[in-house]
Amino acid sequence: MLLYNSAVSGNCYKVRLLAAQLGVRLELHELSVVDRSDRPEVIGDLNPALRVPTLVLDDGRGLPESNAILWYLGDGSDYVPTDRYERAQVLQWQFFEQYQHEPAIAVARFLLAYSGEAEKHAERIEREVRNGYAVLDIMERYLENRAFFVGERYSIADITLYAYTHVAHEGGFDLGGYPAISAWLDRVAARPGHVTIDA
Amino acid sequence: MLLYNSAVSGNCYKVRLLAAQLGVRLELHELSVVDRSDRPEVIGDLNPALRVPTLVLDDGRGLPESNAILWYLGDGSDYVPTDRYERAQVLQWQFFEQYQHEPAIAVARFLLAYSGEAEKHAERIEREVRNGYAVLDIMERYLENRAFFVGERYSIADITLYAYTHVAHEGGFDLGGYPAISAWLDRVAARPGHVTIDA
Numbered sequence: 331m332l333l334y335n336s337a338v339s340g341n342c343y344k345v346r347l348l349a350a351q352l353g354v355r356l357e358l359h360e361l362s363v364v365d366r367s368d369r370p371e372v373i374g375d376l377n378p379a380l381r382v383p384t385l386v387l388d389d390g391r392g393l394p395e396s397n398a399i400l401w402y403l404g405d406g407s408d409y410v411p412t413d414r415y416e417r418a419q420v421l422q423w424q425f426f427e428q429y430q431h432e433p434a435i436a437v438a439r440f441l442l443a444y445s446g447e448a449e450k451h452a453e454r455i456e457r458e459v460r461n462g463y464a465v466l467d468i469m470e471r472y473l474e475n476r477a478f479f480v481g482e483r484y485s486i487a488d489i490t491l492y493a494y495t496h497v498a499h500e501g502g503f504d505l506g507g508y509p510a511i512s513a514w515l516d517r518v519a520a521r522p523g524h525v526t527i528d529a
Numbered sequence: 530m531l532l533y534n535s536a537v538s539g540n541c542y543k544v545r546l547l548a549a550q551l552g553v554r555l556e557l558h559e560l561s562v563v564d565r566s567d568r569p570e571v572i573g574d575l576n577p578a579l580r581v582p583t584l585v586l587d588d589g590r591g592l593p594e595s596n597a598i599l600w601y602l603g604d605g606s607d608y609v610p611t612d613r614y615e616r617a618q619v620l621q622w623q624f625f626e627q628y629q630h631e632p633a634i635a636v637a638r639f640l641l642a643y644s645g646e647a648e649k650h651a652e653r654i655e656r657e658v659r660n661g662y663a664v665l666d667i668m669e670r671y672l673e674n675r676a677f678f679v680g681e682r683y684s685i686a687d688i689t690l691y692a693y694t695h696v697a698h699e700g701g702f703d704l705g706g707y708p709a710i711s712a713w714l715d716r717v718a719a720r721p722g723h724v725t726i727d728a
Contacts, residue, residue, distance in 0.1 A: 378667045379625055391614065398620035402613065414601065415590065421597035426578055429627045468577045 331356055332386040334373050336363045338444055340436055340493035341396035342383040343527045347489055348400055351523035352407060364446065396493075397424040400486040409486050419480045423487040426468075427494075434461035436494045439501030459502050466508055469495070473510035477517060484521055492518045497527065530555055531585040533572055535562045537643055539635055539692035540595035541582040542726045546688055547599055550722035551606060563645065595692075596623040599685040608685050618679045622686040625667075626693075633660035635693045638700030658701050665707055668694070672709035676716060683720055691717045696726065 333349075335342045335358040349356050361372065361382050369380040376392025377384040385393040385402070393399055404410045411417055438458040441451040448455065469491065472479070479487040496515050498505060505512055518524070532548075534541045534557040548555050560571065560581050568579040575591025576583040584592040584601070592598055603609045610616055637657040640650040647654065668690065671678070678686040695714050697704060704711055717723070 378671050379629065387614070393614070393617055393621065395621045395624040397624055398617045401620055402617035405613070405616075414604070415586070415592070417604075418592055418597045418601035421600055422592065422594045425594040425596055425624070425627050428624050429631070430578065432628070433632070472577050 331388060332359060333357070334359050334361055334382050334384040336361055336382050339363055339382060340497060344396045344489050344493045345383045345385065345399050347525055348404055348409060348486060350525040351409065351521070352403060354403060363444065397428065397490055400489060404486050411481050411485060413481070416481045420485055420487040423479050424490045427490045431465045431491065432494060434458045434465055435498050435501055435503065438462055439494065439497060442502055443500045455502070462498065462501065462503060466503065466511060470508045470510050473514050484518065488518050530587060531558060532556070533558050533560050533581050533583040535560055535581045538562055538581060539696060543595045543688050543692045544582045544584065544598050546724055547603055547608060547685060549724040550608065550720070551602060553602060562643065596627065596689055599688060603685050608683070610680050610684060612680070615680045619684055619686040622678050623689045626689050630664045630690065631693060633657045633664055634697050634700055634702065637661055638693065638696060641701055642699045654701070661697065661700065661702060665702065665710060669707045669709050672713050683717065687717050
């Protein structure tokens with residue numbers, strides 16, 4: 331399978347991480363997350379929203395949205411629970427991530443570290459850092475008595491939330507006050523087959 | 530089952546609509562979407578993000594996030610496909626909805642029609658209306674040669690996108706230039722067991 335990818339995108343990293351743990355080989359095609367002018371031509375027929383990651387199946391069909399790709403690749407493996415309630419809990423945390431976590435923490439990181447115009451966006455960065463700490467507070471409380479997000483086992487819910495949390499420092503976040511999150515990050519990084527975002 | 534609900538929230542309406550079509554009875558507990566001060570006390574143990582909808586199963590376990598609840602209630606029924614790729618496509622459109630559609634169209638609608646302080650938020654409303662039209666453009670192109678979003682059959686993907694699209698006019702959107710969306714809205718409203726948002 332082919333993955334339209336960005337090396338710095340946490341959303342793309344989710345897919346590369348699960349694929350590595352599943353032993354699935356992906357051919358990567360790099361797209362810029364700054365200059366997006368070529369996207370209609372390159373992925374317009376595969377992803378109406380023109381974002382990466384976009385997976386292309388061997389028969390040519392496209393599949394966008396990082397968390398949808400995790401389900402496509404992972405369902406039926408050890409990384410997706412079989413219990414009906416636990417499957418819904420995986421989705422709960424994935425929708426939380428796309429609605430509340432990514433728009434704050436990933437956006438602060440992008441504007442600060444990758445946009446090339448951090449000063450211009452200073453006010454927005456400040457707002458997203460504030461929103462991002464509220465998200466980290468929710469995760470910290472939840473992880474205080476848990477090893478992983480769902481069913482006490484590593485799953486795609488952890489991959490989803492790990493992607494931008496483990497690089498939150500690039501967005502100006504200090505995880506010093508978050509011991510439960512920090513211990514969970516270590517547990518995720520210690521899983522068999524783990525690969526880093528810059529692997 | 531019990532649903533912590535808001536009568537005006539499109540996210541809550543998704544759950545009520547699917548439950549009606551499945552013949553599942555829900556006991557509704559109304560929470561305000563304006564004064565949220567009672568939420569930690571009422572749903573803090575059920576939903577770390579303190580949002581509605583939050584479903585409470587008969588055994589007391591909580592399940593938040595509208596689209597996760599649709600999967601919990603609907604998987605195994607005619608409203609969720611069985612094919613692996615089509616299931617991922619349902620998720621694709623649901624993540625698109627929570628990442629791009631809801632934050633623009635639902636937020637514009639809330640600030641304009643329900644916040645009680647539309648004038649204070651005029652600039653934000655203008656920005657979200659601009660973002661919302663970009664989302665409607667994507668949906669219009671996609672629906673030009675399709676009856677429903679996934680597999681040419683009504684599914685929870687349609688319920689997800691219908692919820693805020695069919696009340697977009699309350700956010701200041703004019704669907705006059707969107708014939709494919711308008712025809713799709715009519716098709717969804719004509720499905721057996723359909724209930725309106727104010728039913």
